[in-house]
Amino acid sequence: MTLNAAERHRTGEEFAQNLALTGLSPHEVAADLAFTPERLRRTLDVAPASYAVDVWQLRDYLQQAVLDAGGTPVSHSVQDRP
Template structure:
Protein backbone atom coordinates (compact mmCIF):
# COMPACT_ATOMS: atom_id res chain seq x y z
CA UNK A 1 0.00 0.00 0.00
CA UNK A 2 1.60 3.21 -1.06
CA UNK A 3 -0.50 6.00 0.34
CA UNK A 4 0.54 9.62 0.34
CA UNK A 5 0.46 11.67 3.53
CA UNK A 6 -3.08 12.96 2.98
CA UNK A 7 -4.40 9.48 2.20
CA UNK A 8 -2.80 8.15 5.38
CA UNK A 9 -4.41 10.92 7.45
CA UNK A 10 -7.81 10.29 5.88
CA UNK A 11 -7.57 6.53 6.28
CA UNK A 12 -6.56 6.92 9.91
CA UNK A 13 -9.63 9.11 10.52
CA UNK A 14 -11.83 6.48 8.87
CA UNK A 15 -10.28 3.65 10.89
CA UNK A 16 -10.84 5.62 14.10
CA UNK A 17 -14.46 6.34 13.16
CA UNK A 18 -15.12 2.65 12.60
CA UNK A 19 -13.32 1.81 15.82
CA UNK A 20 -15.80 4.07 17.66
CA UNK A 21 -18.81 2.62 15.82
CA UNK A 22 -17.68 -0.94 16.53
CA UNK A 23 -17.80 -0.51 20.29
CA UNK A 24 -14.91 -2.96 20.51
CA UNK A 25 -12.30 -2.59 23.20
CA UNK A 26 -8.61 -2.56 22.38
CA UNK A 27 -8.39 -5.89 24.16
CA UNK A 28 -11.10 -7.38 21.91
CA UNK A 29 -9.23 -6.39 18.78
CA UNK A 30 -5.83 -7.36 20.11
CA UNK A 31 -7.09 -10.79 21.13
CA UNK A 32 -8.96 -11.47 17.89
CA UNK A 33 -6.16 -10.28 15.61
CA UNK A 34 -3.14 -11.25 17.69
CA UNK A 35 -1.88 -7.70 18.17
CA UNK A 36 -0.14 -6.00 21.05
CA UNK A 37 -1.20 -2.47 22.14
CA UNK A 38 1.59 -0.77 20.18
CA UNK A 39 0.74 -2.62 16.99
CA UNK A 40 -2.93 -1.65 17.27
CA UNK A 41 -2.07 2.00 17.82
CA UNK A 42 0.42 1.99 14.93
CA UNK A 43 -2.17 0.50 12.60
CA UNK A 44 -4.96 2.88 13.64
CA UNK A 45 -2.63 5.83 13.12
CA UNK A 46 -1.03 4.34 9.98
CA UNK A 47 2.49 4.83 11.20
CA UNK A 48 5.24 4.26 8.68
CA UNK A 49 6.03 0.93 10.37
CA UNK A 50 2.49 -0.37 9.81
CA UNK A 51 2.29 -3.46 7.66
CA UNK A 52 -0.18 -2.85 4.79
CA UNK A 53 -1.64 -6.30 5.41
CA UNK A 54 -2.36 -5.35 9.01
CA UNK A 55 -4.12 -2.14 7.97
CA UNK A 56 -6.39 -3.99 5.55
CA UNK A 57 -7.07 -6.78 8.04
CA UNK A 58 -8.07 -4.30 10.76
CA UNK A 59 -10.29 -2.47 8.28
CA UNK A 60 -12.04 -5.67 7.18
CA UNK A 61 -12.28 -7.02 10.74
CA UNK A 62 -13.98 -3.86 12.03
CA UNK A 63 -16.35 -3.75 9.06
CA UNK A 64 -17.35 -7.33 9.77
CA UNK A 65 -17.90 -6.67 13.49
CA UNK A 66 -19.91 -3.51 12.80
CA UNK A 67 -22.10 -5.29 10.24
CA UNK A 68 -22.67 -8.21 12.63
CA UNK A 69 -24.09 -5.67 15.11
CA UNK A 70 -26.54 -4.38 12.49
CA UNK A 71 -24.72 -1.06 12.25
CA UNK A 72 -23.38 0.73 9.19
CA UNK A 73 -19.61 1.18 8.92
CA UNK A 74 -18.16 4.61 8.27
CA UNK A 75 -17.27 4.69 4.56
CA UNK A 76 -13.68 4.46 3.42
CA UNK A 77 -12.49 6.85 0.75
CA UNK A 78 -9.08 5.31 0.10
CA UNK A 79 -9.27 1.68 1.23
CA UNK A 80 -12.35 0.96 -0.82
CA UNK A 81 -11.92 -2.61 -2.04
CA UNK A 82 -9.54 -5.12 -0.53
CA UNK A 83 -8.27 -7.24 -3.38
CA UNK A 84 -4.71 -7.53 -2.14
CA UNK A 85 -4.84 -8.63 1.51
CA UNK A 86 -7.94 -10.73 2.15
CA UNK A 87 -9.09 -10.89 5.75
CA UNK A 88 -8.73 -14.34 7.25
CA UNK A 89 -10.24 -14.75 10.70
CA UNK A 90 -8.05 -17.66 11.70
CA UNK A 91 -4.74 -16.06 10.68
CA UNK A 92 -2.76 -14.00 13.13
CA UNK A 93 0.29 -12.07 12.08
CA UNK A 94 3.31 -10.29 13.42
CA UNK A 95 4.10 -6.70 12.62
Protein backbone atom coordinates in the same frame (compact mmCIF):
# COMPACT_ATOMS: atom_id res chain seq x y z
CA MET B 1 0.35 -0.23 -0.72
CA THR B 2 1.89 3.19 -0.38
CA LEU B 3 -0.24 5.99 0.99
CA ASN B 4 0.67 9.62 1.17
CA ALA B 5 0.30 11.55 4.43
CA ALA B 6 -3.21 12.82 3.63
CA GLU B 7 -4.41 9.31 2.72
CA ARG B 8 -2.91 7.86 5.92
CA HIS B 9 -4.65 10.57 7.94
CA ARG B 10 -8.05 9.96 6.30
CA THR B 11 -7.72 6.21 6.71
CA GLY B 12 -6.82 6.62 10.38
CA GLU B 13 -9.91 8.78 10.92
CA GLU B 14 -12.08 6.19 9.19
CA PHE B 15 -10.58 3.46 11.38
CA ALA B 16 -11.33 5.50 14.52
CA GLN B 17 -14.93 6.07 13.43
CA ASN B 18 -15.46 2.40 12.66
CA LEU B 19 -13.81 1.34 15.92
CA ALA B 20 -16.25 3.56 17.80
CA LEU B 21 -19.16 2.01 15.90
CA THR B 22 -18.12 -1.52 16.90
CA GLY B 23 -18.56 -0.92 20.61
CA LEU B 24 -15.33 -2.85 21.15
CA SER B 25 -12.33 -1.67 23.12
CA PRO B 26 -8.89 -1.47 21.51
CA HIS B 27 -7.85 -4.28 23.86
CA GLU B 28 -10.61 -6.54 22.48
CA VAL B 29 -9.67 -5.72 18.89
CA ALA B 30 -5.98 -6.35 19.53
CA ALA B 31 -6.79 -9.70 21.16
CA ASP B 32 -9.09 -10.74 18.29
CA LEU B 33 -6.45 -9.90 15.70
CA ALA B 34 -3.55 -11.28 17.78
CA PHE B 35 -1.90 -7.84 17.62
CA THR B 36 0.14 -6.33 20.41
CA PRO B 37 -1.26 -3.02 21.71
CA GLU B 38 1.60 -1.20 19.95
CA ARG B 39 0.94 -2.97 16.66
CA LEU B 40 -2.75 -2.07 16.87
CA ARG B 41 -1.94 1.57 17.66
CA ARG B 42 0.44 1.77 14.69
CA THR B 43 -2.15 0.21 12.43
CA LEU B 44 -5.03 2.38 13.69
CA ASP B 45 -2.85 5.43 13.06
CA VAL B 46 -1.76 4.03 9.68
CA ALA B 47 1.75 4.97 10.72
CA PRO B 48 4.43 4.78 8.02
CA ALA B 49 5.88 1.78 9.91
CA SER B 50 2.59 -0.16 9.72
CA TYR B 51 2.36 -3.14 7.42
CA ALA B 52 -0.08 -3.09 4.50
CA VAL B 53 -1.42 -6.52 5.43
CA ASP B 54 -2.20 -5.25 8.94
CA VAL B 55 -4.05 -2.24 7.52
CA TRP B 56 -6.14 -4.47 5.23
CA GLN B 57 -6.82 -6.96 8.02
CA LEU B 58 -7.90 -4.20 10.41
CA ARG B 59 -10.08 -2.59 7.73
CA ASP B 60 -11.87 -5.87 7.05
CA TYR B 61 -12.18 -6.70 10.75
CA LEU B 62 -13.68 -3.31 11.65
CA GLN B 63 -16.14 -3.39 8.75
CA GLN B 64 -17.41 -6.82 9.81
CA ALA B 65 -17.50 -5.87 13.50
CA VAL B 66 -19.63 -2.79 12.72
CA LEU B 67 -22.01 -4.95 10.66
CA ASP B 68 -22.13 -7.53 13.46
CA ALA B 69 -23.06 -4.72 15.88
CA GLY B 70 -25.96 -3.78 13.57
CA GLY B 71 -24.36 -0.63 12.22
CA THR B 72 -23.25 0.72 8.88
CA PRO B 73 -19.48 0.99 8.51
CA VAL B 74 -17.87 4.24 7.45
CA SER B 75 -16.72 3.71 3.89
CA HIS B 76 -13.06 3.97 3.05
CA SER B 77 -11.95 6.84 0.87
CA VAL B 78 -8.70 5.13 -0.11
CA GLN B 79 -9.10 1.98 -2.17
CA ASP B 80 -6.62 -0.81 -2.76
CA ARG B 81 -4.07 -0.11 -5.44
CA PRO B 82 -2.00 -2.55 -7.45
